[in-house]
Amino acid sequence: MSTWLYSTSLLEGWFPNTLWVLGAVSLGFLLLRRRRRWWIFAGVTMGASLAACFGLAWLLVHAFYVWPEDLPPEVVAWTGLGAFAAAAAVGNIARGGLLRALAAPVAALCVLSLCALQINAYFGFMPTVGTLLGKSSSTLLPLESALKKHGDAVSFETSPVYERWHRPLNLAASGVMRHAEIPGTVSGFSGRHAHIYLPPAYLVKNRPKLPVLVLVGSQPGWPGVWAVSGNLVQAMNQFAGAHHGLAPVVVIPDPNGTEDGNTMCMDTTFAKTDTYMSVDVPDWIKHNLDVDSDPRHWAVGGFSFGGTCAVQMATRHPGVYPNFMSFAGEREPALAVSRQETADKAFAGNLAAFTAEVPLTLLAQRHYPDSYGFFAAGADDSEFRDNAVVLSAAAVKAGMHVRTAIIPDAGHSWKVVLDSMQQALNFMARPMGLVP
DSSP states (O other): OHHHHHTOBSSSSHHHHHHHHHHHHHHHHHHOOSOHHHHHHHHHHHHHHHHHHHHHHHHHHHTSOSSSSOOOHHHHHHHHHHHHHHHHHHHHHHHSOHHHHHHHHHHHHHHHHHHHHHHHHHHTOOOBHHHHTTOOSSOOEEOOGGGSOSSSOOOOOSSOGGGGOOOOTTOOSSOEEEEEOOOOTTTOOOOOOEEEEEOGGGGSTTOOOBOEEEEEOOSSOOTTHHHHTSOHHHHHHHHHHTTTTOOOEEEEOOSSSSTTOOOTTSBOSSOBHHHIIIIIHHHHHHHHSOBOOOGGGEEEEEETHHHHHHHHHHHHOTTTOOEEEEESOOSSOOSSSSHHHHHHHHSTTOHHHHHTTSHHHHHHHOOOTTOEEEEEEETTOHHHHHHHHHHHHHHHHTTOEEEEEEETTOOSSTHHHHHHHHHHHHHHHTTTTSOO
C-alpha cells in the first residue's frame, strides 16, 4: 500500500485530474453567491490578491534581493489564486450560513492544493507523493567496497573506451545508484553525500575504465533531485542499452551544502566551492572509482543552478572539465538581480573580481577549441531561453563545438532535462569516447 501511495504521480494521471475537478468545484462554491455586493467583493478581492502577489514577487527580487531572477508569471498567478481562495473562504464564513461556514475552509484547502499542484507541475520538482512526503520506494545504499577502485593506480586512457570494450553475454540490463561522502580535503567545504550512478559496463568483473559525467542539481535541491526529478537512472540505462552497456560513470556532488544554499559554484568570502568542484571532487573520483582520468573524456552538467555551475567549470577549468551540458542555466551566477549586491555578499564588494570570473567574460577572453558544450532551455522560459542563446553564441565565438536545443512546451522545469537528456548524451558520446 505504501509503495503504491509513494509512487503516485503528482504530474499526471488520476491524482492531479481528481484534484483539478475538486479544485474547480470548490472554487465555484466559493464564488457562487446571489448577492450583487458579493460579486463586487469577489472581483475586488481577486484583483487585490493578484496585484499583491505580483507586487511582492517584484519586491523580493528587485528590492530585497531574495532571489536572483523573477518568478515565472504562471507561478505568481497560481499563488494569487490561492490567496484569493483563502480570502473568499473568510468572506463565506463571515457572510454565509452554517453550511457555508463549515464547507468554505474545505473548499479553500482544495483550491490551495490545486494551486500548489500547478506550481509544482511547472517546475517538475516533486513528481510523486513519495517525494512530497520525503519518502522513496527504495533506499539508496552506500558505495560498497566491491564497487570501489581496484588497486591504487590512477588510469589515464589515451584511447576511447569503445575501442577497449567487448560486451559480455551476462551484462546487467541496468546500472545501479549509490551514495558516498566526498570530503572537501583542499577546499574545506562540507557537502551532503554525493549520489553515484554506475552503468552496466562498470558492474562486470574486469570493468573498463569509463568516462565521467559530474552532474549538479538545482537550487533549492539536493544531489538526489537528479534521480527524482531528472529521471537519471532510466535515462542513463536507456543510453547504455543503446551503446552495448557503455555509459559514463555519473557522480552528483553537492556544492551547496544545504537545501536552500547558494554558493554560486565559486570561491567566495563564504565558501570555496570552485575548489571543491575542480579539485576535491575529481581527485576523489579518480582515487575511489575505476574511471578514466583523461580529462578529454570527462564532462560536467546540471539543471538551473547546476547548468550555471557546469558552464562555470568548463570555462574556468577546461583542463578538468572540457565538456559540459547546461540545462536551463543562468547567464551568470548570482545572489541577487543586482551584480553589485552579489559582489557585496560574495566578493567583499569587489565587482571587478566577480566580473572577471563569470562565463561571458572568460568566453570573450579565452579560446576553447577542444571543448564541447550542450545548451538546452524551455521555449516558454524567455529569460533562460535567451541565456542559452547568448551563451551558446559566445561559446561558438570562443571556438567551442556547440549544440543548442530549445524544448517546446517547457518552462523553467525539469521537463527541459527529461526531453533533451538523450540528445545531450548523444552529443557528448564522441568526445567522451563512447562512440567512434
